[in-house]
Amino acid sequence: MTVAEELTPEASDSAADAAGPEESEEPIKQRKNGLYPGVSDELAENMKSGWADTELRDLQPIPQAAETAARRATLSARFPGERLVIPAGNLKTRSNDTEYPFRASVEYAYLTGNQTEDGVLVLEPRDEGHEATIYLLPRSDRENGEFWLDGQGELWVGRRHSLTEAEQLYGIPASDVRELADALRQATGPVRVVRGYDAGIEAALTDKVTAERDEELRVFLSEARLVKDAFEIGELQKAVDSTVRGFEDVVKVLDKAQATSERYIEGTFFLRARVEGNDVGYGTIAAAGPHACTLHWVRNDGPVRSGDLLLLDAGVETHTYYTADVTRTLPVNGRFSEIQKKIYDAVYEAQEAGIAAVQPGAKYRDFHDAAQRVLAERLVEWGLVEGPVERVLELGLQRRWTLHGTGHMLGMDVHDCAAARTETYVDGVLEPGMCLTVEPGLYFQADDLTVPEEYRGIGVRIEDDILVTEDGNRNLSAALPRRSDEVEAWMASVRG
Numbered sequence: 001m002t003v004a005e006e007l008t009p010e011a012s013d014s015a016a017d018a019a020g021p022e023e024s025e026e027p028i029k030q031r032k033n034g035l036y037p038g039v040s041d042e043l044a045e046n047m048k049s050g051w052a053d054t055e056l057r058d059l060q061p062i063p064q065a066a067e068t069a070a071r072r073a074t075l076s077a078r079f080p081g082e083r084l085v086i087p088a089g090n091l092k093t094r095s096n097d098t099e100y101p102f103r104a105s106v107e108y109a110y111l112t113g114n115q116t117e118d119g120v121l122v123l124e125p126r127d128e129g130h131e132a133t134i135y136l137l138p139r140s141d142r143e144n145g146e147f148w149l150d151g152q153g154e155l156w157v158g159r160r161h162s163l164t165e166a167e168q169l170y171g172i173p174a175s176d177v178r179e180l181a182d183a184l185r186q187a188t189g190p191v192r193v194v195r196g197y198d199a200g201i202e203a204a205l206t207d208k209v210t211a212e213r214d215e216e217l218r219v220f221l222s223e224a225r226l227v228k229d230a231f232e233i234g235e236l237q238k239a240v241d242s243t244v245r246g247f248e249d250v251v252k253v254l255d256k257a258q259a260t261s262e263r264y265i266e267g268t269f270f271l272r273a274r275v276e277g278n279d280v281g282y283g284t285i286a287a288a289g290p291h292a293c294t295l296h297w298v299r300n301d302g303p304v305r306s307g308d309l310l311l312l313d314a315g316v317e318t319h320t321y322y323t324a325d326v327t328r329t330l331p332v333n334g335r336f337s338e339i340q341k342k343i344y345d346a347v348y349e350a351q352e353a354g355i356a357a358v359q360p361g362a363k364y365r366d367f368h369d370a371a372q373r374v375l376a377e378r379l380v381e382w383g384l385v386e387g388p389v390e391r392v393l394e395l396g397l398q399r400r401w402t403l404h405g406t407g408h409m410l411g412m413d414v415h416d417c418a419a420a421r422t423e424t425y426v427d428g429v430l431e432p433g434m435c436l437t438v439e440p441g442l443y444f445q446a447d448d449l450t451v452p453e454e455y456r457g458i459g460v461r462i463e464d465d466i467l468v469t470e471d472g473n474r475n476l477s478a479a480l481p482r483r484s485d486e487v488e489a490w491m492a493s494v495r496g
Contacts, residue, residue, distance in 0.1 A: 028144070028145065028146060028149050028150050031097070031151075039145070039149070044145055047142070047145060047148060048142055048143060048145075051142065054159070055162060055164070055165070056161075056162075056165050058168075059165055059168040059169055060168075060169075061168065061169060061170070061171050062113045062169050062170060063231065064113050064231045064320065065113065065169075065170065065171045067229050067231045067232075068110070068111055068112055068113045068170070068171075069171060070229075071110060071111050071224065072111055072123065072130075072132055073129070074224060075111065075123065075220070075221070075224070076123060076129045076130040077129070078220055079123075079192065079217070079220075080125065080129070081125045081189075081190065082125055082189070082190040082191065082192055083122065083123065083124055083125060083187060083189060083190065083191045083192070084121075084122070084123040084130070084191075084192050084193075084217065085120060085121075085122050085184070085191065085192065085193040085194070085201060085205065086105070086107050086108050086111060086120065086121040086122075086123075086193075086194045086221075087105065087108060087119070087120045087121075087193070087194060087197040087198035087201050088104040088105055088108040088109070088114065088115070088116065088117060088118065088119035088120065088197065088198075089102070089103075089104060089105050089108070089117065089118075089197035089198055090117055090118055090197075090198055090199075090200075091117050091152075097151060101279070102115075102116075102117045103115075103279075103321070104116070104117070104119065104321075105194065105196075105197045106225075106321065106412045106413055107194045107218070107221045108120075108121055108194075108197075109320075109321055109412065110221070110224075110225065110412060111221075112134055112170055112172065113169075113170055113320070114134060114136070114166070114169075114170055115321070116136060116137070116160065116161075117137075118136070118137050118177055118198075119134060119135065119136050119137075119177065120134075120135040120177055120180055120198065120201060121133075121134055121135075121172075122135060122180070125189070131173075132172050132173070133172065133173050133174070133175055134166060134170055134172040134173070134174050134175075135174070135175050135176070135177035135179075135180045136160075136161075136163060136166055136174055136175075136176075136177055137160055137176075137177055137178070138160070138162060138163050138176055139154065139159070139160050139161070139162050140152075140153045140154045140160065163175065163176065180201070180204075181200055181201065181203075181204040182204075184201065184204040184205055184208075185204045185205075187208065190213075191205055191208045191209050192209060192213050192214050192216070192217040193205050193209055193214055193217070194214070194217060194218055194221070195211075195214050195218070218419050219419050219420065219421060221419075222417045222418065222419035222420045223417065223420040223421065223424050223425075225409075225411050225412065225416055225417050226409065226417050226420060226424065226425070226428075226431075226434055227431055227432075227433035227434055228411065228433045228434070228435055228467075229433070232322060232411065233433070233435070233467060235318050235320050235322035236322050236324070236410065236411070236435055236465065236467070236476060237476055238318050238322075239277065239281070239315065239316050239317060239318045239322050239323055239324040240324040240326065240465055240476045240477045241479070242272060242273070242276040242277055242316040242318075242324070243272075243314065243315050243316045243324040243326050243477070244326075244477065244479045244480050245272055245276070246268075246269045246272035246273065246314060246316060247269075247312065247314070247326070247328060247480055248494050249268050249269065249271070249272050250265050250268050250269055250312060251330065251490075251491050251494045251495060252494060252495065253265075253268050254304065254310070254332055254495075257288075257304040257332075258303075258304045258305065258306060258332065260304075261300070261301055261302060261303060261304065262286040262287070262288055262291070262299075262300040262301060262302050262303075262304055263286075263300050263301060264304075265284075265286035265288075265300070265304070265310070265312065266284045266286045266300045269284055269286075269312070269314045270284065272316065273316045273317065276316060277316040277317050277318050277319060278317050278318060278319045278320075278321065279317050280314065280315065280316065280317060280323075281315040281316065281317035281323025281324065281325065281414050282315060282323065282325070282414045283296075283298040284298070284300065284312075284313070284314040285297050285298055285300075285311065285312070285313035285314065285327075286300045286310070286312055286314075287300075287302075287310070287311040287312075287313075287459065288302055288303065288304040288305065288308050288309070288310045288311075288332065289302065289303070289304075289305060289308040289309070289457060290445075290446040290456075290457035290459070291311075291459075292309055292310070292311035292329065292443070292458070292459030292460070292461075293443040293444065293445050293446065293457065293458075293459035294459075295403060295404060295443070297311075304332055305332060306332050306333040307332065307333060307337070308331075308332050309329050309330065309331055309332070309336075309340055309344075309458065309459070309460065310329070310330045310331075310332050311327065311328075311329045311459055311460070311461055312327065312328055312329075312330065313325075313326070313327040313461065313463065314326065314327075315414065321412045322411060322412055323410070323411075323412070323413075323414050324410075324465055324476075324477065325410055325414050325437050325463065325465060326463055326464065326465060326477045326480060327439055327461045327462060327463035328462065328463075328480060328482075328487070329344060329347075329459070329460045329461060329462060330487065330491060331487075331488070331491075334488060334491045334492055334495065335488055336484055336487075336488065339454045339455065339458070340458060340460075341484050343442055343444075343455070343458055343460050344460050344462075344484050345484055346374070346375065346378040346442060347375070347440055347441060347442050347460045347461065347462050348462055348482060348483060348484065349374050349378075350370075350371040350372070350374035350375045350378075350440040351371060351438055351439070351440050351462045351464070351482070353370040353371055353373070353374045354367040354368070354370050354371035354406055354407070354438040354440060355367070355438050355464065355466055355473065355475065356370070357369075357370040358430065358436070358438065358466050358468060358472075358473040359430065359468070359472055359473065360430055360431060360432050360468055360469070360470065360471075360472075361429060361430065362429070362430050363427075363428075363429060363430075364425065364426055364427070364428050364429065364430055365426065365427070367406060367407060367436075367438055368405055368406035368407065371406045371438070371440040372393065372398060372402060372406065372440070373389065373393065374440075375398055375401075375402050375440060375442060376389050376392045376393050376397075376398040377389050379392070379398055379401060380392060384401070384450070384451055384455075385397050385398065385400075400450075401442050401443055401444060401451075402440065402441060402442060402443075403441065403443055404441065406438060406439060406440050407436050407437040407438045407439055407463075407466075408436060408437055409425065409434070409435070409436050410435045410436055410437055410465055411435060416435075430468045431468060432468050432469055432470045433467075433468065434467075434468040435465060435466070435467050435468070435476070436465075436466055436468075437463050437464065437465055437466070438463065438464055438466050439461055439462065439463030439464075440461070440462070441459065441460060441461035441462075442458075442459070442460050443458075443459040443460075443461075444456055444457065444458050444459070445457075462482055464476070464477045464478070464480075464482070465477050
C-alpha cells in the first residue's frame with residue numbers, strides 16, 4: 001500500500017495530530033469503516049493541482065485591533081522579562097468523531113480578537129517590553145492531501161486564514177503553531193501559562209512553570225476585564241439590543257409554547273441569537289410555573305400554562321464573545337394575578353433600590369445590600385419571617401426565599417472576571433466602565449410549607465445589565481419594560 005492509499009478522512013483532536021513541516025510524509029490516519037479503502041496515486045496527484053489562488057489580500061484589521069494591542073501592552077508592563085503563553089484551546093469531542101462548537105478561551109480572545117482552535121499567543125520578553133506572536137494552524141496542506149482527507153481539512157470544515165492573512169487581521173506576527181511545543185521545550189527563562197485550555201502546550205512547559213505563578217497571570221487577566229473599554233461597551237449594548245428583540249420574539253409565540261413546551265421558548269430565543277450573534281451567552285433558562293423556582297432550570301422541557309408565570313433568563317452573545325444577561329418574569333396569559341403581582345412588585349422595588357445603589361465610588365456590595373433589605377422588609381411585612389428587619393438581615397433569614405446574590409460582573413463571560421481577587425471584586429469599589437447585573441428574586445418552592453399555599457410555586461426574578469458611568473449608571477437593557485403594568489402593556493402591544 002502506498003502512502004496515498006493510507007489517506008482517508010479522520011478528525012484530529014488538536015494541532016499535535018496535524019503533520020508538521022518535517023512530517024509531511026506521515027500518513028493521515030485512516031478512519032475505520034470508511035467506504036473508500038484508499039486513495040490511488042493518480043487521484044492523490046490529481047488533487048494537488050488545478051486550484052485557483054484564493055489568498056485574501058488587502059485585508060483590514062479587525063475592529064478591536066487597537067484595543068487588543070493596548071491590552072497586550074498592559075499585560076507586558078505587568079510581567080517584564082517573562083515569557084507569557086496564552087492558549088485558545090483545542091476542539092473537544094462530543095461523540096465519536098464529532099466535536100462541540102469551539103469557543104476560544106476568554107483570555108486569548110481578549111488579547112488577540114482571534115477565535116480559532118489551537119491558537120496560542122506568546123509574548124516573548126525583550127529589552128523593552130515584549131514581542132507578541134500569534135501561533136496558528138496555517139491553511140490545510142494540499143501537497144499531502146490534508147485539505148480534503150483530514151477530518152479538519154478545508155473541504156470538510158471550511159477554510160482557515162493563512163498566516164499572512166492572520167497578520168493583517170490581528171496586527172500580530174503569525175507563525176505555525178505546530179512548531180511551538182518544541183520551541184517552548186527548549187526555551188529558557190521565566191515562563192507563565194494560562195492553564196486549562198491546551199494540554200499539549202502545558203506539557204511542553206511542565207518543568208518551567210509553577211501553579212502559583214500561573215495563577216497570578218490568570219488573576220491579572222481577569223482583573224484587567226473589570227473596567228470595559230469603549231469597544232467592549234459597544235459590544236455589550238449590541239448584545240443587549242439583540243436580547244431585547246429575542247424577548248419580543250418569545251412573547252409573540254407564547255401560544256405555540258403552550259401547545260408544546262418550554263423548549264419552544266428556548267428555540268425561539270436561540271434563533272435570534274444565531275441570526276444576530278455568535279450564540280447564546282449561556283444556557284437559556286425558560287422556566288414556566290414552579291420551574292421558575294429552580295435557579296438554573298435549563299432542561300426546558302416542562303409545560304407552559306396560561307395563568308402561570310414564565311421566568312426567561314437569556315442573553316445573546318455577539319460575534320466578539322460579549323454577552324447580555326437579562327431576565328424577565330412574564331405572565332403567560334399577559335396579566336398578573338393578584339398574588340403574582342404582589343410578589344413581582346416586591347422584586348421590582350428591590351431591583352430599583354439595587355440599581356440606584358450602582359454609582360462610581362460605591363462599594364460593590366451596596367447594590368446587593370440595598371435589594372436584600374427591600375426583600376427582607378416585604379417578607380417581614382407579609383408575616384413570612386419574624387422581624388425586625390435588621391435581625392433578618394444579620395442572620396440571613398431572607399435567603400430561604402431570595403437564595404442568590406443580587407448580581408455579578410458581565411462581559412466576555414456571563415459571570416465575568418471570576419478569577420479576580422476578592423478585594424478587587426466583591427470587596428472592591430465600583431468604577432466607570434464596569435458592567436454588572438442587578439437581579440434580585442423571590443422563590444417560593446412548591447413544597448415550602450412555611451408559606452401560604454397561594455405563594456407556592458411562584459418564582460420571580462428581574463435582571464438588567466447596568467453600566468457604571470461617570471455620574472451614575474446606565475441601564476443597557478432599559479428598552480425592555482420592568483414595572484408590572486408596563487410589562488402587561490408591552491406584552492399586549494407585542495402580541496398585536
